[in-house]
Amino acid sequence: MERKESSKLNIAIIHPDLGIGGAERLIVDAAVELATRGHKVHVFTSHHDKTRCFEETVSGIFPVTVYGAFLPRHFFYRLHAVCAYLRCIFVALCVLFMHPTFDIILADQVSVVVPLMKFKKSSKVVFYCHFPDLLLAQHTTVLRKIYRKPIDYVEEITTGMADLTLVNSKFTASTFGKTFKHLHTRGIRPAVLYPAVNVDQFEKPTATKLNFLSINRFERKKNIELAISAFALLYTNRQNNIQGENENGVSLVIAGGFDKRLRENVEYLDELKNLADREGVSHRVRFITSCTTSERNNLLSECLCVLYTPQVRHYLILSII
Numbered sequence: 001m002e003r004k005e006s007s008k009l010n011i012a013i014i015h016p017d018l019g020i021g022g023a024e025r026l027i028v029d030a031a032v033e034l035a036t037r038g039h040k041v042h043v044f045t046s047h048h049d050k051t052r053c054f055e056e057t058v059s060g061i062f063p064v065t066v067y068g069a070f071l072p073r074h075f076f077y078r079l080h081a082v083c084a085y086l087r088c089i090f091v092a093l094c095v096l097f098m099h100p101t102f103d104i105i106l107a108d109q110v111s112v113v114v115p116l117m118k119f120k121k122s123s124k125v126v127f128y129c130h131f132p133d134l135l136l137a138q139h140t141t142v143l144r145k146i147y148r149k150p151i152d153y154v155e156e157i158t159t160g161m162a163d164l165t166l167v168n169s170k171f172t173a174s175t176f177g178k179t180f181k182h183l184h185t186r187g188i189r190p191a192v193l194y195p196a197v198n199v200d201q202f203e204k205p206t207a208t209k210l211n212f213l214s215i216n217r218f219e220r221k222k223n224i225e226l227a228i229s230a231f232a233l234l235y236t237n238r239q240n241n242i243q244g245e246n247e248n249g250v251s252l253v254i255a256g257g258f259d260k261r262l263r264e265n266v267e268y269l270d271e272l273k274n275l276a277d278r279e280g281v282s283h284r285v286r287f288i289t290s291c292t293t294s295e296r297n298n299l300l301s302e303c304l305c306v307l308y309t310p311q312v313r314h315y316l317i318l319s320i321i
Helices: 022-036 080-098 111-117 142-159 170-179 181-185 224-241 263-278 293-302
Strands: 010-015 040-045 064-066 104-108 124-129 164-167 210-215 250-256 285-289 305-307
Touching: 010 022, 010 080, 022 040, 022 104, 040 080, 080 111, 080 142, 104 111, 111 124, 111 142, 142 181, 164 170, 170 181, 210 224, 210 293, 224 250, 224 263, 250 293, 263 285
Parallel strands: 010 040, 010 104, 040 064, 104 124, 124 164, 210 250, 210 305, 250 285
Antiparallel strands: none
16 A cells, blocks of 8 residues: 555545444544545445534535435334445445546445455555444344344455454454454454544633533443433432532533434433433433534533443544534
8 A cells, every 4th residue: 555655545435324423523534634635535425414414524625425325224123234234335336336446445334345345456445443343233132143143244254355454442453353253363453543533622621510421322332321320329429418519510411423313312312311310310411412513522621521331342532422
């Protein structure tokens, strides 16, 4: 992948759903940085809601092309992984047959597009592995294990077909090796490329009270209920130990990417609200869905502490929503 320092590259980025989240933040930041350095960047995706996305994707810094938005995301709330694969394959085929050759093709999250992009002989294919999908999927029943078996196999095989594989941390690199044992045996080692964070966008901290903030997608694997239960314990102890507690003295804000198309997002938000009510802290917990970048930055500056509750996962990107 050597090139002259002064040359400019033609780069394609394939991302499954250009919504609001940590993976999307990383992809958008990468596209912006490459474009501002003079490279020609084109982002391809199966979904891009201009009312629910990062501002940079509609600012004109780089073009965003959507293919396959008509394809289903699930069948009766089942087969989500299969549908995600089909949607990404459709995007990859459109890029393959409808666009000229790119110098570099960057894909992330869904590795099944890698072998398709390898048909562009003069292109180098880079795959960014945020985390092995097979570790995020449920394998709790025999039926689920049978369903996931071929998907997990395809994930490992196609990930190993990239010209370069990147991961977001040394922790993920270690997990990669332990999970994709066949790739590890073949000597395939991912390179670590840490997610970049534009620290200049953040304001100085202004927190003077016990304001806590949780930033995650509204997904059960994020374990946000732990934040609510822990906050309820803290609040109850303060109420018992401090006379005349100031009602404005302690609060919890739960903000995150929310997509009303996703059944889990809708159900989990209701579950969290019900939990806050049962814990007796609903009046101290505020839920914010898919806030803007400026709103997120204000929340970060106003909080005393950011809570991160997912189990056995890397800390993703500070600037995610």
